[in-house]
Amino acid sequence: MGKPIIYLFEQLNEEQVETIRQAAPEYIIIDSTRKSPQMIEDDIEIMLGWNADLGQRLLASDTSQLKWVQSISAGVDMYDLDCFWEKEILLSNSSGIHSISISEHVLGVLLSEFRGIRTSITNQEKQKWTRNNISYRQLSAQKMMIVGTGHIGQQLAIFAKGLGIEVYGVNTSGHPTNGFIECYSHKNMSRIVNEMDIIVNIVPLTDDTYQMYNERMFLAMKSGTVFVNVGRGASVNTSDLIQALYAGKISFAALDVFEEEPLPEDSPLWRMDNVLITPHISGLTPEFKTQLLSIFMKNLKQFLTDKTLSKNKIDLRQRY
Template sequence: MGQPLIYLYEQMKEEQVETIRQSAPDYMVIDATRESSQVIEDDIVIMLGWDKELGQRLLNSETSRLKWVQSISAGVDTYDLDCFAEKGILLSNASGIHSISISEHVLGVLLAEFRGIRTSITHQENKEWTREDISYKQLSTQKMLVVGTGQIGQQLAAFSKGLGIQTYGVNTSGHVTNGFIECYSHKNMSRIIKEMDIVVNILPLTEDTYQLYDERMFFSMKPGTVFVNVGRGPSVQTEDLIHALNEGQLSFAALDVFEEEPLPKDSPLWEIENVLITPHISGLTPGFKAKLLAIFVQNLRQFIQDNTLSKNEIALHQGY
């Protein structure tokens, strides 16, 4: 058994790598993006980022020392959580890093629709000065249901309050959460959703949220509802979404995530006029590496002290 290793699959600046080394002097730090030296895989105790091929070998190894993985994303649905739980491997995510970016994205796409900006962009391309087909509404006073009241949902609620949006939330139990007028449980979601003008999905992907938005859910909404998805693509049944758009049940959908990515060129969504497609960019965040490092180093110091994590630990049986 050799020196325990911290394996950096996510590229960091040299000074950031040095910060990790200083925080864990008893560990060897391997920067996989720079170093080509052979690694004794079973000595990897901590992994920053997830190398799927290497990770699978470690999960299958009876002698692996892997004890903690720091994900670079908020969603962890691509990990084998059952295997992590069985082997006692801790998993933490990057929740909180993307909160401002995703909140700004949601408000940006809503303003683009409500203020006729999407249509104006088309007119500009065609050098047309016209207001005839520009529809506009006031975002202020709209009732918005944020499905997922974690760090991103709370940030969106805070920003929305400044615009006068009436913001409600949905979470697992319906517990009260800061920033929301009222919160409801998942099981009561279909009852309250019919009163909302805007529905924003920010849920992680779990067994309970897979294809949550199906025909029943879409047609429980108020006719003309605006739907925004910045959570996970597979939470939406795509064919049912297309049907709801074509029937006018949804007046507009802003979609950043999809069941299949990249979105296939033959998807009908490309051709639907009242759809805004963005290529999974809502979480792109300036200074991402520095923010990720802050979470990782805080957890690293706690892990070295007592093999626990102090921030963003995933409840493996829940999936978030």
């Protein structure tokens, strides 16, 4: 067995790598994005980022030394959490990094639609000055339901309130949360959903949230509801959503995540007038690496002290 390895799937600059090296002098640091590494995979003890192929090999290996994975996403549904639990591998996410960018994205897609900007952009492509195909809707004073009241949901609630939006929340138990007028449990969501103008899905993917937006949920909504998904694609039954869009139950959908990504070329969603598609970008931000490193370094120091994590540790039983 060689020296333990910290394996980076995320390209960092020299200065950032040096910061890690100084904090963990006993470790070899391998930046997989810069060179094809010569190493014994089993020596990897810490991973920043995740690669499904290598990850699966390590989880399957009896001699792997993997002890901690720092995820670069907020959602952790792509990890085999039962296996992490069994093998006592720690997992931390990067929740919090994406809060501002996702919140700005949600308000951006809503205002693009409500202010006729989306139509103006396609009109501009044709050098066409017209107001005829544009309609307007005021965002201020609308009722918004944010499904998922964690880091991101709370940040969005703050911004939305600043724009005069009335903000309601949905979480596991319906517990009151700062910034929300009222919170409902997942179980009670379908009872209240028809009072909302806008539904924003930010919830992580779990057994409870898998395909929670299905025919039954869309039927419970009022006609003309606006739907934004920046959570996970698999929380939505796509064909039920398409039906709801055709039927006018959903007047407009802004979708950043999909059951299958990239969204298949033959998906009818691409060409629907009342759908705005973005390619899973809502969490991207220019400050991403700096903030990711900040979480990683806090956890690294704690891990080297007592093999625990101090920030964004995933509860492998609760699954988020």
